[in-house]
Amino acid sequence: MIRPLTFFLFFYLFIISSPAISSSVSVTYSPKTLVESGDLVNIQWNGVETPTESDWLGIYSPPNSSNNSYIGYVFLSSCNKWRTGSCSIDLPLVNLRSKYEFRIFRWRDDDETGKKKVDPDHNPVPGTKHMLAKSEGELGLETGRGPEQIHLALTDHEDEMRVMFITEDGKENYVKYGGDENAMNKAVNTFVSRYEREDMCDAPANHSTGWRDPGFIRQKLEITQKVLLQGWSDTHSFMSRAKNSDETYAILFGDMGTATPYSTFHTTQDESVSTMKWILRDIEAQGDKPIFISHIGDIGYARGYSWVWDTFFTQIEPVASKVPYHVCIGNHEYNWPLQPWKPDWANMYGKDGGGESPATRNLFYSFDSGVVHFVYLSTETNFLPGGDQYNFIKHDLETVNRTKTPFVVVQGHRPMYTTSDEYRDVPLRSRMLEHYEPLFVKNKVTLAVWGHVHRYERFCPLKNFTCGEEDEALPVHIVIGMGGHDWQTLWTPRPSQTTYPIFPQPERSLFRTGEFGYTRLFATKEKLTLTFIGNHDGEPHDMVEILASSKILRRAEESSNKSEVENGYLSWFISHGRRVATSGGAPVKTNDV
Numbered sequence: 001m002i003r004p005l006t007f008f009l010f011f012y013l014f015i016i017s018s019p020a021i022s023s024s025v026s027v028t029y030s031p032k033t034l035v036e037s038g039d040l041v042n043i044q045w046n047g048v049e050t051p052t053e054s055d056w057l058g059i060y061s062p063p064n065s066s067n068n069s070y071i072g073y074v075f076l077s078s079c080n081k082w083r084t085g086s087c088s089i090d091l092p093l094v095n096l097r098s099k100y101e102f103r104i105f106r107w108r109d110d111d112e113t114g115k116k117k118v119d120p121d122h123n124p125v126p127g128t129k130h131m132l133a134k135s136e137g138e139l140g141l142e143t144g145r146g147p148e149q150i151h152l153a154l155t156d157h158e159d160e161m162r163v164m165f166i167t168e169d170g171k172e173n174y175v176k177y178g179g180d181e182n183a184m185n186k187a188v189n190t191f192v193s194r195y196e197r198e199d200m201c202d203a204p205a206n207h208s209t210g211w212r213d214p215g216f217i218r219q220k221l222e223i224t225q226k227v228l229l230q231g232w233s234d235t236h237s238f239m240s241r242a243k244n245s246d247e248t249y250a251i252l253f254g255d256m257g258t259a260t261p262y263s264t265f266h267t268t269q270d271e272s273v274s275t276m277k278w279i280l281r282d283i284e285a286q287g288d289k290p291i292f293i294s295h296i297g298d299i300g301y302a303r304g305y306s307w308v309w310d311t312f313f314t315q316i317e318p319v320a321s322k323v324p325y326h327v328c329i330g331n332h333e334y335n336w337p338l339q340p341w342k343p344d345w346a347n348m349y350g351k352d353g354g355g356e357s358p359a360t361r362n363l364f365y366s367f368d369s370g371v372v373h374f375v376y377l378s379t380e381t382n383f384l385p386g387g388d389q390y391n392f393i394k395h396d397l398e399t400v401n402r403t404k405t406p407f408v409v410v411q412g413h414r415p416m417y418t419t420s421d422e423y424r425d426v427p428l429r430s431r432m433l434e435h436y437e438p439l440f441v442k443n444k445v446t447l448a449v450w451g452h453v454h455r456y457e458r459f460c461p462l463k464n465f466t467c468g469e470e471d472e473a474l475p476v477h478i479v480i481g482m483g484g485h486d487w488q489t490l491w492t493p494r495p496s497q498t499t500y501p502i503f504p505q506p507e508r509s510l511f512r513t514g515e516f517g518y519t520r521l522f523a524t525k526e527k528l529t530l531t532f533i534g535n536h537d538g539e540p541h542d543m544v545e546i547l548a549s550s551k552i553l554r555r556a557e558e559s560s561n562k563s564e565v566e567n568g569y570l571s572w573f574i575s576h577g578r579r580v581a582t583s584g585g586a587p588v589k590t591n592d593v
């Protein structure tokens with residue numbers, strides 16, 4: 001029992017430390033309700049006396065969050081007329097299935113809050129001791145609308161597509177569809193699933209700062225070649241896989257992440273906006289050609305903060321509602337101390353998953369798309385001989401119909417080959433090399449693509465760190481983790497770590513760069529082409545062409561500047577086709593990947 005004196009002391013401390021609201025400052029917003037995710041809210045403030053560069057606007061959802069539990073912030077000085085004490089900004093906000101509130105603070109030297117809490121760059125985040133104003137009412141999104149966060153996926157059947165989206169309630173609803181926008185004469189029910197707070201492993205995923213109601217996740221399998229979808233709002237269209245197609249078009253990258261329109265204490269990936277922009281350009285240029293996305297791990301970097309997942313799925317919807325979006329898991333989708341797979345030799349496991357419940361389904365799978373057999377594997381869970389995954393991969397590679405699919409592309413998160421500084425992954429790499437390289441070589445895997453290292457790096461056809469002859473049919477390894485996350489050290493070794501990265505660039509590494517971007521894969525029965533597109537200009541910056549015989553037709557270092565590539569749908573050019581050891585790129589931050 002708390003004694004009266006103790007209670008009085010608590011009450012007194014509470015009173016003197018409570019932030020005071022300045023009556024002269026007001027913050028308003030318009031409209032009062034947003035229609036859907038991505039809509040802009042205009043937030044206006046007035047009456048800020050003697051404005052300082054440390055005045056800031058906090059974004060809260062749900063509205064009853066404590067002052068320290070903001071999801072984002074914007075400094076008022078980002079507004080042109082901030083010195084007048086009155087200004088406004090526009091923010092696109094995402095439907096988090098809870099309302100928003102805005103509060104304005106003055107961050108002063110006597111405010112310790114921000115000094116204790118730092119952002120991903122280790123800068124202190126704004127303190128909340130001196131609140132100037134908070135918005136009247138709560139900003140919501142229109143109810144009864146949907147679907148949101150639409151994304152597609154292929155299924156085990158070549159002529160099917162899985163349609164997934166989020167709704168705010170579990171009521172029965174349907175997807176209308178048809179082959180023509182004027183003939184949407186079919187409707188199918190959806191089945192619903194969701195997860196609960198108790199399903200999360202640990203904080204922050206099951207904590208008040210990380211947990212948000214996930215809504216209701218709906219799925220429906222549907223069929224046919226061209227489908228127009230109609231929920232109870234916009235109409236969407238997509239192409240399913242073409243049966244017996246003699247060509248393949250895919251877009252591959254890893255480690256893309258999420259961007260927020262405001263600053264936050266959480267690591268976000270601004271570059272992902274450019275990645276999505278260029279990919280959408282490419283998809284729209286293809287018209288009705290079937291394409292799919294392959295995001296090979298470290299997907300949204302939510303790290304246990306589920307509002308980041310909502311932001312991620314909203315961000316990819318323009319792409320993922322048009323073409324299937326496939327993934328394999330990375331450390332940020334699995335890593336947690338309590339995970340069941342944690343062998344003694346591995347020193348690579350930490351808290352990258354943020355307490356989210358580790359994925360346990362569909363960790364390894366494969367499918368055909370046109371002339372290419374695609375394999376997805378999990379580097380995060382048991383991949384050793386004798387396990388289910390190894391048996392699956394071995395059997396899968398040994399039974400590929402190379403007449404139907406002359407090319408085989410294997411994808412996983414942590415690379416088997418890299419010259420980066422990922423020394424922590426050496427034990428894993430050595431086991432991948434020991435157990436999987438023989439499978440890849442024996443079964444003539446065309447390409448092995450990897451993420452995790454936030455760089456692009458292309459190797460020669462490899463076996464045991466050695467380049468093979470052109471007609472030897474060895475796998476070409478390429479690291480494509482340059483989708484958006486900027487935390488990776490440069491190629492130059494540091495005094496404290498002289499072994500990795502490998503410098504100067506070894507012979508087996510034909511091209512490595514620090515630029516963000518993605519890769520385009522195009523294949524016919526005769527030839528597979530993989531092209532690296534850089535985000536700074538949306539242009540090709542490296543490529544490799546591999547014939548069905550596994551002969552390397554043309555490597556980047558053999559290409560002339562701005563030479564056109566044959567058989568490409570788009571005008572593909574090579575602007576930097578030469579072997580270079582790039583030392584530029586993203587800033588050095590930390591070894592966190």
Ligand SMILES: [Fe+2]
Binds near residue numbers: 453
């Ligand atoms: Fe990773």
